[in-house]
């Protein structure tokens with residue numbers, strides 16, 4: 001029997017170790033938590049995408065009384081970004097979550113549906129989208145959403 005081993009390298013950093021460009025992106029994701037509409041979960045998530053044209057586009061989770069109709073922050077951000085700047089590539093994506101009056105100490109990670117949605121733009125890019133998962137104690141940096149979605153589904 002053969003075995004496949006899948007290894008994901010995650011950089012673990014303090015916010016202060018980020019370069020200025022990355023701090024700005026993470027700050028935008030943090031700010032976007034204030035635009036979240038999450039009356040049901042009370043879990044406010046923000047996301048921000050840095051595009052090849054230098055623009056940063058944000059998104060937040062938007063909930064609905066009919067629960068499945070809501071959308072995560074990451075999908076709001078990537079769909080909005082590609083709707084607005086269709087020709088731009090996605091360089092980086094940051095995510096932050098705010099709950100009970102503070103940012104989560106450790107990062108939250110995108111749900112499966114968001115990973116698949118982000119992957120679509122990574123494929124379109126032809127290059128990895130660097131992912132920044134913010135926590136007030138630690139920031140995780142992953143070199144591409146493909147790393148968070150091993151054995152991914154791709155079109156035939």
Ligand code: THU
Pocket residue numbers: 038041043044045060061062063070071072073074108109110111114
């Ligand atoms: N949520 C996001 O927006 N992004 C994630 O990565 C995980 C979860 C949202 C969905 C829902 O509005 C709330 O957080 C609680 O699950």
